[in-house]
Amino acid sequence: MENEHSFIAAVLDTIGALVVVLDRNGRVIRFNRQCEKLTGYSAAEMIGRPIWERLLIPEELQPVRSTFDRLVAGNFPSEFENWWLTKNGARRMIAWSNTALLDADGEVEFVIATGIDVTERRQIEAALRDSEERFRMLFNNGNDAILVHPISPGEMPGKFIEANDLACRRLDYSREELQQLSPLDIDDAVSAVDIPKISRQIEVEGHALFESVHVARDGRKIPVEINAHRFELKGRPVVLSIARDITERKLAEAALRESEAKLREITSELGDGIYVLDRNGQLTFMNKAAEHLLGWTEAELLGQNAHEAFHYQKPDGSHVPVCDCPVYQSIHSGETYRILEDYFTCKDGTLFPVSFVAAPLHRGGEITGSVAAFQDITERKQAEARIHHMAHHDMLTGLPNRVLLADRLVLALAQARRYGRLLTLIFLDLDHFKQINDTLGHDVGDELLKAVAARLVECVREADTVARMGGDEFVILLPETAKAGDAEIVARKVIEAVNLPLMIGSHELHITTSVGIALYPRDGEETQTLMKNADTAMYRAKESGRNGYQLYSQI
CATH class of the missing domain: 3.30.450.20 (PAS domain)
Incomplete structure (x- = not known):
């Protein structure tokens, strides 16, 4: 008997069909190798369990149990199809042919179900039916x-x-x-x-x-x-x-041609450069002002990538990624961007500053591209630079004024603290300058101040600052002083330079200066303290006979 069972099991495992043997309660008695391969469940996992516990989908549970009950009641053979749920969650359609084995009393003892996986066949049949139906619908509807x-x-x-x-x-x-x-x-x-x-x-x-x-x-x-x-x-x-x-399309094309003609007519009179991109960022339109500003003709750029043509680099030469371009961003985000300052590149490679507005173009509820209007802001930038310079420099001499000096002094003090350096602040004014103004006039006095300013700049390094505080008062900031004696060397150079004769018009002038010196951190660690002490030292130099210098530390 054992050999007979082994023989039957071997036969069931070698045939290509799915074979499941169930007792009259629906529990699995046999689960052949094809069933294992299809479902992912081993026979050991299935034997002894009701067939519907793992393999049936919920919506087919009742119909399958009803069919099984009819088989057990003697209504066999029977054929039907149902879904099996595999271990990994996939669904497979199985076509079953069912029969039964009877006991000695003629009652159903076992149900034998032989199945074929028809999933692909049913999918093909469904696709064919769907294709035929769609063809009929498409053809007539x-x-x-x-x-x-x-x-x-x-x-x-x-x-x-x-x-x-x-x-x-x-x-x-x-x-x-x-x-x-x-x-x-x-x-x-x-x-x-x-x-x-x-x-x-x-x-x-x-x-x-x-x-x-x-x-x-x-x-x-x-x-x-x-x-x-x-x-x-x-x-x-x-x-x-x-x-x-394509009647509507032809009408739309005609309307578009008319609209483009009007657009060209209107934009040709505008001073702003205007260009239009399609949704791929390729240029489709550019007005005369844009041609003039960029140096390109519209014909040269039509169909080209506008970003790579004239918006690809920054003033420092670094590349501008297309994802950072507001004109392209407006295509993908649908937002309008207003850029106060950016740079475009002319055909000859020169850059110029621009401000521009980029807005998406819509047609039929979809974004079809972007339009950008830009202005050359070179003159504005130059005006801003002039205003900034005027706010931070002396109008007469061109030297930094007290505002710019204060900023540089704050920065220099911070660096001196950080790196443990000495810093020198030198105050000076011209001796008896008022007499020159009173006797020779302010025009001569102004020219004298400009000449002195130029000489002072020649006495110091590029990293140093010479500022005019007003009147005949000047300040020199030496942010990096190696030793205290270096400040005295600069003071003597200043005195010697100022002492040299000056020809102002037909007048040969001989002037002197009084110099006060304060060092960080010896004579003060804060801005106001240093300036006050340098000023005090300068007045002590005047009191000591002028045309000399005074260290605050020696007062």
Whole structure:
């Protein structure tokens, strides 16, 4: 008996079908190898468990149990299909053929179910049914006219053999009437000369796409786009033509051409540069002002990537990624961007500053591109630079004023603290300068101040600052002083430079200066303290006879 069971198990495992043996309570007795491979469950995982515990989907549980109950009641053989749920969650459609083994009393003892996985077959059948149904729906309910006619190499197209409902309504012919006509009878644009060319294309490539004009019974002309395909119908070569009414498109194209003409007329008078991109960032329009500012003509940039043409670099030469370009961002985000300052590159490679507004273009509820209007802000930038310079520099001498000096002193003190450096602040004014103004006039006095300022700048390094505080008072900031004695060296250079004779017009002038010196951190650690102490030292130098310097630390 054991050998017989082993033989039966081996047979069940070698056959290609799914075999499941159930007792009359639905528990699994046998679960062959094909079942294991399909479901992912081993026989050990299934034997002794009700078949519906793991393999059935919830919505089929009741129908399957009802079928099983009928089998146990003696209604066999039977065939049905149901889904099996595999261990990894996949669904497989199984076609079952069921029979039963009876006990000595004629009662059902075991149910034997033999199954085939028909998932792919059912999918193909469903797809075929769906395809046929969709073809019928598309043919008669689509938005395009469909016409079918025979074709033979070297011959004119034959009469229509089929037409859908829309073709009949559009042309105002019955299907029977259309079957007495050929494409040449309803076409006003494709001549007999064109037919062989189109036919050859269909013959070689299997399809052709072209525009034409259909003529209805009442003479109405309907512009159409025809997508023609060659195929075999009952062994006969035919052409299926899908004719799309493009009346609205043609009207829209005409309106667009008119709109573009108006746009060019309007924008040609504007001073702002204007350009338009499609949704791929390619330039489709550029006005005269943009051509003038960029140095490119519209013809040179049409269809080109606008960002890579003139918005690809920063003033420092680094690259501007396209994802950082506001004009491109407006296409993808639908937002409007207002940029106060950016840079475009001319055709000759020079950069110029611009401000611009970029906004998305919409058509039919979709973003179709972006439009940008830009201005050359070179003059504005220059004006801002002049204003900034005036706010921070002395109008007469061009030296930094007290505002800029204060900023540089704060920064220099912070660095001196950080790196443990000495810092020198030198105050000086010209001795008896008022007498020159009173006797020779302010014009001579002003020229004298400018000459002194130039000499002071020559006495210091580029990193140092010479500032005019007002009147004849100057301040020198030495942010990096190696040792205290270096401050005295600079003071002596200043005194010597100022002492040299000056020719102002016809006047040879001899002047002197009094200098006060304060060092950080010895003479103060804060801005106001240093300035006050340097000023105090300067006045002590005046009191000591002028034309000399005084260290605050030696007062």
